[in-house]
Amino acid sequence: MPAKGAYAYAEIVVSTPLDRAFTYAIPDALRERAMIGMRAIVPMRNQMKTGYIVALSNTTDLEEIRLLLDLPDEQPVFSQSMLELCRWMADYYCCSWGEALQCAAPPGMRVGAKMRYHLQQDRLEGRFSERQKKVIAALYSRGALTEGQLAKEIGRTALSNTLQALVRRGVLTAETILQQGGASIRTETWVRLVEDAVPDTENLLRFQRRAPKQAAVYLDLLHGEPERAATTMYEKHGVNATILRTLEKRGFITRFEKEFYRTPELSKDNRATKKHPLNPDQQAAYERIVAAMETDEYKTFLLHGITGSGKTEVYLQAIERMLALGRDAIILVPEISLTPQTVGRFFARFKEDIAVLHSGLGVGERYDEWRRAQRGEVRIVVGARSAIFAPLPNVGIIVVDEEHDHSYKQGEAPRYHARDVAVMRAKMNQAVCVLGSATPSIESYYNSEKKKFTRLSLLNRATSGTLPDVQLIDMRIETKEVGGKIVLSRTLEEAVKERVAAHEQVILLLNRRGYAPFVLCPQCGWVAECPNCNVSMTYHQNGALLRCHYCDTTAPKPVVCGKCHFNPLVYLGTGTQKAEEYLMRAFPGARVARMDADTTAGKGGHAKILGRFAAGEIDILIGTQMLAKGHDYPGVTLVGVINADTGLSMPDFRAAEQSFQLLTQVAGRAGRGNRPGEVHIQTFRPKHYAVQAAHHHDYAAFYEKEIHYRHSAGYPPFRRMANFAVESEDPLLAERHAVLLHRVTREQIQALSYQGVEILGPSPAAVSRVKKKYRWQLAVLSRSAKRINHLTRAVRDAFGTACETRQVQFKIDLDPYGMY
Numbered sequence: 141m142p143a144k145g146a147y148a149y150a151e152i153v154v155s156t157p158l159d160r161a162f163t164y165a166i167p168d169a170l171r172e173r174a175m176i177g178m179r180a181i182v183p184m185r186n187q188m189k190t191g192y193i194v195a196l197s198n199t200t201d202l203e204e205i206r207l208l209l210d211l212p213d214e215q216p217v218f219s220q221s222m223l224e225l226c227r228w229m230a231d232y233y234c235c236s237w238g239e240a241l242q243c244a245a246p247p248g249m250r251v252g253a254k255m256r257y258h259l260q261q262d263r264l265e266g267r268f269s270e271r272q273k274k275v276i277a278a279l280y281s282r283g284a285l286t287e288g289q290l291a292k293e294i295g296r297t298a299l300s301n302t303l304q305a306l307v308r309r310g311v312l313t314a315e316t317i318l319q320q321g322g323a324s325i326r327t328e329t330w331v332r333l334v335e336d337a338v339p340d341t342e343n344l345l346r347f348q349r350r351a352p353k354q355a356a357v358y359l360d361l362l363h364g365e366p367e368r369a370a371t372t373m374y375e376k377h378g379v380n381a382t383i384l385r386t387l388e389k390r391g392f393i394t395r396f397e398k399e400f401y402r403t404p405e406l407s408k409d410n411r412a413t414k415k416h417p418l419n420p421d422q423q424a425a426y427e428r429i430v431a432a433m434e435t436d437e438y439k440t441f442l443l444h445g446i447t448g449s450g451k452t453e454v455y456l457q458a459i460e461r462m463l464a465l466g467r468d469a470i471i472l473v474p475e476i477s478l479t480p481q482t483v484g485r486f487f488a489r490f491k492e493d494i495a496v497l498h499s500g501l502g503v504g505e506r507y508d509e510w511r512r513a514q515r516g517e518v519r520i521v522v523g524a525r526s527a528i529f530a531p532l533p534n535v536g537i538i539v540v541d542e543e544h545d546h547s548y549k550q551g552e553a554p555r556y557h558a559r560d561v562a563v564m565r566a567k568m569n570q571a572v573c574v575l576g577s578a579t580p581s582i583e584s585y586y587n588s589e590k591k592k593f594t595r596l597s598l599l600n601r602a603t604s605g606t607l608p609d610v611q612l613i614d615m616r617i618e619t620k621e622v623g624g625k626i627v628l629s630r631t632l633e634e635a636v637k638e639r640v641a642a643h644e645q646v647i648l649l650l651n652r653r654g655y656a657p658f659v660l661c662p663q664c665g666w667v668a669e670c671p672n673c674n675v676s677m678t679y680h681q682n683g684a685l686l687r688c689h690y691c692d693t694t695a696p697k698p699v700v701c702g703k704c705h706f707n708p709l710v711y712l713g714t715g716t717q718k719a720e721e722y723l724m725r726a727f728p729g730a731r732v733a734r735m736d737a738d739t740t741a742g743k744g745g746h747a748k749i750l751g752r753f754a755a756g757e758i759d760i761l762i763g764t765q766m767l768a769k770g771h772d773y774p775g776v777t778l779v780g781v782i783n784a785d786t787g788l789s790m791p792d793f794r795a796a797e798q799s800f801q802l803l804t805q806v807a808g809r810a811g812r813g814n815r816p817g818e819v820h821i822q823t824f825r826p827k828h829y830a831v832q833a834a835h836h837h838d839y840a841a842f843y844e845k846e847i848h849y850r851h852s853a854g855y856p857p858f859r860r861m862a863n864f865a866v867e868s869e870d871p872l873l874a875e876r877h878a879v880l881l882h883r884v885t886r887e888q889i890q891a892l893s894y895q896g897v898e899i900l901g902p903s904p905a906a907v908s909r910v911k912k913k914y915r916w917q918l919a920v921l922s923r924s925a926k927r928i929n930h931l932t933r934a935v936r937d938a939f940g941t942a943c944e945t946r947q948v949q950f951k952i953d954l955d956p957y958g959m960y
């Protein structure tokens with residue numbers, strides 16, 4: 141339980157990079173309410189900041205101490221254990237405690253606040269500066285004003301200091317005004333019958349005659365539910381707020397405000413209401429998990445089950461058992477909008493016991509779901525990355541579905557990985573963590589080899605089906621024999637034709653959206669490039685626009701070359717739009733649909749397309765990697781990969797891993813019903829081990845090759861990695877600070893006398909300019925995770941001191957994904 145009692149001082153952390161707590165005195169009026177974990181509004185350098193109370197005490201060594209201004213909530217936002225989890229996160233990812241808490245809090249918690257100044261006329265004595273006199277005059281003639289309003293009256297010069305000085309002398313008092321908005325509790329008006337106001341029959345009859353509407357409301361409350369929402373009464377009896385107010389004045393009813401939750405819409409997958417009896421493999425995995433749950437000890441399992449092996453059913457039944465044991469559950473899924481089916485299965489099984497947390501919800505909806513969890517009104521939270529911070533009071537099991545998915549890594553500071561936070565949260569709460577995947581991340585599989593995690597395997601499909609047959613199509617040969625640009629090889633085209641004719645469904649993966657990624661002048665070689673980023677712009681057919689996939693800038697389709705005015709320009713490469721167009725021409729009878737970021741924009745965009753696909757209204761579905769996410773459509777018998785090689789050439793040590801995962805996952809969409817599936821992968825690199833392993837459904841073989849490569853190159857999981865980046869709109873500043881960063885890093889390694897820390901770089905990022913900023917990066921690697929941690933903090937501080945301009949930004953990323 142959070143400490144409560146009349147404490148005089150609070151230790152408060154705020155969301156700034158400075159990793160320390162500040163002491164504030166608690167005003168008398170707030171002492172009874174102050175609790176650890178509560179949100180607090182505090183003054184800091186003439187600003188109002190939202191912070192969190194991390195400790196309370198009755199003594200302080202400080203001589204000058206500021207007052208905290210307000211405690212906006214009745215209850216703490218964080219429990220003691222969440223405070224500790226965030227402290228760990230701050231240490232592990234090298235951010236401040238305040239930043240970690242800000243990240244874990246529901247959105248909209250950072251409220252704005254303003255000060256309004258009141259003149260205390262009886263304290264006016266002594267001498268005042270010219271500026272102070274101006275303030276006094278303004279407040280005298282205009283009444284209480286905020287700093288902004290005062291600035292309009294008398295100018296901004298030295299205003300803050302002048303106000304502070306006057307407040308210290310007691311000439312002014314400051315009042316805080318919290319700005320509404322953000323996460324707030326919503327209420328609606330209700331009416332309640334006043335029990336002892338029942339009139340006798342005669343009076344009642346008169347009442348009905350004179351005020352029939354009022355009487356109708358009154359009688360309804362008397363004979364039905366005595367408490368009802370005002371809106372219900374409006375609709376039912378055609379009354380309005382005035383009539384209800386009159387009834388209240390006459391003493392028949394009282395009106396009151398009642399809290400209510402904004403509930404998000406849920407999609408339910410009703411197939412899943414039915415519990416499957418577990419098959420022997422599932423049963424064995426289930427029993428191991430349950431055995432651990434029953435001991436109330438920490439344990440992490442890696443549930444490695446091939447696609448369609450029934451991992452979800454194991455999660456569902458394990459969670460059911462955990463609820464029976466009296467503890468709560470968190471389920472993380474990669475991205476709610478992409479996985480409506482998985483989420484629907486959880487809802488169908490657990491109904492109103494679930495709250496959902498993800499970024500697709502409005503701030504209010506999210507806050508309400510969050511509070512339902514905090515108050516124990518639900519036992520399960522399902523959500524994307526940030527749901528790992530769900531405030532369930534007694535988490536006993538955390539499931540991370542598709543644990544290899546990159547969306548678990550946050551792209552902005554603090555760059556945490558939700559899977560790693562999940563493991564730590566489970567550890568701190570003596571809970572069980574289940575990481576599930578058909579293609580586990582190298583890190584997790586390595587941890588299972590090292591016995592840090594317990595591996596459980598599901599080797600067969602849950603339904604009668606088997607894994608689909610995977611064929612490789614060597615596009616080097618194909619292009620030689622057919623010539624020209626090819627979307628579909630002859631084999632794949634033939635296979636699509638057959639499946640469509642048989643009324644079966646086809647999924648085609650092309651991991652590149654738009655029409656053509658490259659618009660080129662054949663005469664002089666000019667390429668349409670983004671004005672803000674160092675990349676070519678992609679031509680998009682709808683709207684006839686060029687679009688940058690890094691900053692989303694658009695430009696009209698160029699008619700002539702931007703340099704030599706030649707036309708026509710050529711549209712090189714194939715994106716999903718061009719492929720869709722091709723498919724419509726090649727298979728005139730088939731119903732073709734496209735699923736990529738362009739067709740799924742807007743609320744429920746994914747669910748709409750997937751719903752049509754499930755209903756059999758689409759024969760061929762072409763799309764980007766979002767097609768590979770956990771979908772379970774029994775009608776799909778053919779999966780084609782149009783180009784397996786796009787990911788392989790990425791400048792990232794995880795390129796092979798990602799490609800293997802994508803190919804295996806998309807292949808896993810085929811043959812999940814009772815008809816066998818087939819998969820064709822088009823590739824120019826059929827010998828590559830990632831492609832070969834996908835070809836043979838051989839995770840173990842892939843892991844062997846990959847772990848060997850990671851070992852010999854000294855990449856994670858053998859060494860811990862941190863990535864530092866500098867960014868600036870000025871290319872020279874960026875480059876100069878990259879050199880400075882390198883020097884600082886070397887100096888810090890020396891100062892700490894660390895042996896065996898390797899520096900990679902500095903080098904320009906793979907895309908050297910994004911959103912107008914030039915980006916350089918530098919990575920450090922060491923066998924000692926602790927050293928990387930200390931070094932990162934040291935470099936950050938030293939670079940902060942050495943860097944003399946605000947035009948350069950410094951960013952850190954521990955355990956980075958994607959080298960930018």
Ligand code: ADP
Binds near residue numbers: 416445446449
């Ligand atoms: P995974 O999550 O491992 O990819 P799913 O949980 O989606 O696999 O299961 C694939 C299909 O098998 C689903 O349609 C599911 O309803 C079904 N299924 C799961 N377990 C069983 C079982 N024990 N018996 C029969 N069908 C099952």
Ligand code: ZN
Binds near residue numbers: 661663664665
């Ligand atoms: Zn040209």
Ligand code: ZN
Binds near residue numbers: 670672690693
């Ligand atoms: Zn751009």
